[in-house]
Amino acid sequence: MNLSHRKVRTVGLATVMVIPALLLGVFSFAQDAKKAETSAQKYKNIKVLKDLPADQLGPLMHKINTALGVKCDYCHVINADHSGFDLDTKPQKQKAREMIIMTREISKRQKTLEGKASCFMCHHGSAEPAMAP
Ligand code: HEC
Numbered sequence: 518m519n520l521s522h523r524k525v526r527t528v529g530l531a532t533v534m535v536i537p538a539l540l541l542g543v544f545s546f547a548q549d550a551k552k553a554e555t556s557a558q559k560y561k562n563i564k565v566l567k568d569l570p571a572d573q574l575g576p577l578m579h580k581i582n583t584a585l586g587v588k589c590d591y592c593h594v595i596n597a598d599h600s601g602f603d604l605d606t607k608p609q610k611q612k613a614r615e616m617i618i619m620t621r622e623i624s625k626r627q628k629t630l631e632g633k634a635s636c637f638m639c640h641h642g643s644a645e646p647a648m649a650p
């Protein structure tokens with residue numbers, strides 16, 4: 518009788534200490550999310566760049582233009598009122614998603630690149646990279 522009573526009290530104490538820790542974790546996560554709006558939160562149709570801070574999406578798109586030697590409309594439908602960027606009409610946009618995933622994978626796996634894998638690494642300013650070795 519006495520023993521099981523003590524057990525309950527110990528478990529109770531542990532719960533009292535763990536729950537605030539969990540709440541604190543959740544709270545600081547919520548604060549982080551508030552600090553930097555992600556691309557997924559700001560834009561309509563983000564499948565790969567979900568965690569990219571929203572203010573970095575524009576600069577990244579400009580880098581992609583340069584790396585491939587194209588303009589935004591190579592991948593995007595752009596209507597007269599500047600809407601349409603969320604549409605997946607052009608196959609180049611889907612290809613670009615696959616390329617983003619691949620480039621990330623290369624960066625992560627190939628330590629010798631020191632995280633510097635990029636579109637430019639292969640494309641060198643051309644949408645279709647040179648195929649010769
Ligand atoms: C080589 C293809 C490519 C080019 C060129 C390109 N983009 Fe994108 N863009 C993408 C892809 C792919 C996504 C979606 C990313 C995802 O799903 O995570 C995207 C997403 C976007 C979005 C978010 C739309 C939404 O609401 O979901 C905007 C805005 C955007 N691009 C603007 C631009 C602008 C401006 C340019 C030119 C400076 C540009 N892009 C050039 C491939 C491209």
Ligand code: HEC
Nearest residue numbers: 581609612613616617620635636637638639640644645646
């Ligand atoms: C490791 C080399 C490599 C990297 C890195 C790379 N690409 Fe590619 N990319 C290629 C090759 C090779 C092709 C041609 C494949 C094909 O014909 O389907 C290609 C094709 C493409 C195409 C289709 C072109 C067309 O004519 O339809 C797009 C769009 C593209 N890449 C975007 C990107 C973007 C955006 C990045 C950076 C996030 C990137 N690529 C990074 C090698 C690469």
